[in-house]
Amino acid sequence: MKKFRTLKTTIVAALCLVAFLGTSYASDKPIKIGVLLPFSGVQAIVGETIFKAMEIAFEDANYQAGGRKLILVKEDTEMNPKMGLTKARKLVERDQVDILSGLVSSAVAYAIRDYVVAQKIPLVIANAGAQGLTREKASKYIFRTAFANGQYVGPLGPYSANKMGLKEMAVFCPDYAAGHEKASVFTERYTKAGGTVTETVFTKLGIEDFGPYMTKLKKADGVFAFYSGGDAIKFVKQYNDYGLKSKMPLVADGSVVDEVFIDSLGDAAIGIISSMHYSATLDNPENKKFVSKFRAKDGRMPNGFARQGYTTGAAIIHALNAIKGKIEDKEAFLEALKNAEFNDPAGKFRFDKKTQNIIFDVYIRKVEKVDGQLVNTIIDVVKDQADVWTSK
Structure with missing residues (x-):
């Protein structure tokens, strides 16, 4: 009996040691975040802007969260759905990343969506705005820190009709998914506010001459364009x-x-009214620091893409800190990410609990020349805008 108790005690001690060593290893193991962005081709500037801003968020955290080292592993999607899926598989299966992020192209995002869900890998989208990604194709593994197409355009509809007094407007957009989605949202919100759309023009991507469309444009009070x-x-x-x-x-x-x-x-831009979820002129402590750091890193003023990149990194870090770095507990990480709230350069950050798409303030801006430089001056704010689909 004594030998049995001794053997039992030895086994229990051994199991405890294994558990301790396993926990210790997990806590020491770096957390890898895969970043899927276009780093070549015509959209490379967008990918680089998002990535540089993400780096700032990780630099602010000293590349640590919850006591663990953070590593960014980036891959070029080339804005190609097949290539995007190939790179996602590489990051997950070969590099063994714990989290995926990035994505500029909605087509690439759709291409990897089912793989991400099947692998149960958290995905934080930094740009791709296709509405379905956080609507019909939503998943508990998919979050978006950028926007759903039309989300920050929607408020321009009632603003144009009611505050600018534009009762008839034409709509110009490129002939692809984002163009159609944004045209649809603007039209819906504008007509609901009492305005009339006189015509909707979809032009091919990369068009050189808008003249044939502009010369035939019917008289209206204004034009909306994306x-x-x-x-x-x-x-x-x-x-x-x-x-x-x-x-x-x-x-x-x-x-x-x-x-x-x-x-x-040039001066052709002066007076244009626009809407966005960000402006580099925002007067808050977080934005002032962000603008300074981005300009030091990139040499330019940050734009909406930069804000999206920074917020993507900050949201991941915030959630990892909340669970003390225990990324192995995916359910805890997903819950922490869903409930993340903090101040970012654009204001208060949080997700819509239903769609896991960002909720943000929309800034109505006017292009002005200030000290010889063109800037988007904020002239109005529309608070707490979720994806229009969720607010119906």
Whole structure:
């Protein structure tokens, strides 16, 4: 009997030692965060902007959370769905990342969605705005710190009709998913506020000459437009060159007057009203520090993409701290991420508990020249905007 008790005590002690060593190993093991972004091609500037801002969030935390080291492992999606899925598999199966993040293209996000859910890997989307990702295709493993297409555009509808007095407007958008979703949301909110859309024009991506559309534009009180990058620059300049700016005020998605290229627009941009979930001119402590650090790292003023990158990193770090770094307990991490609340450069951060899509304040902005520099000056704020789908 004595030998049996001794053997039993030895086994229990051994099991406790194994458990202790396992716990110790887990607590010492670095937490890996995979970052899927375009680092080549025409959208490389977006990927680099998001990643640099993410780095700032991790630098602020000294690349630690919950007492554990944090490692970023980045891969280039090339804005290609098949490549995106291949890179996601590599990060999960070969690099053994604990969390996935990033994604600019909604097509890439959709391509990896089922894989992420099957592997039970938390995914924090830093840009891809396709509405379905946090609606019909929502999952407890998917979060979005950026926006759902139309989320920050929606408030421009009633603002245009009621505060600007624009009773008839035309809509210009590129002919792809985001263009259609944003046009739909603006139209819905604008007409609900009493406005009338006179015509909706969808143009191909990369169009060089908007002239054929602008010369046939019906008379209206104003125009709403969503374009980005080179298309935005061409649209704004040609809208001014055709003499439309003085006749029909331009109201736009914030990407039309993005801080990255706003200087390239010249005086053609002055007076454009836009909406966005961020402005580099926001006067709060978090934003002042963020602007200073981003300019030191990148040389430019931060834009909405930068804010999204920083917030993605900050949300992950916040959740890891809440669970004391125990990422092995995925359910605890998912719950901590869902309930994360903190102040980021754009204001108070939190997720919609139903969709796990971000809730944010929308800033109505006007392009002005301040001390010789074009800036998006905030002229109004629409508080606490969730995805319009959730607020119906």
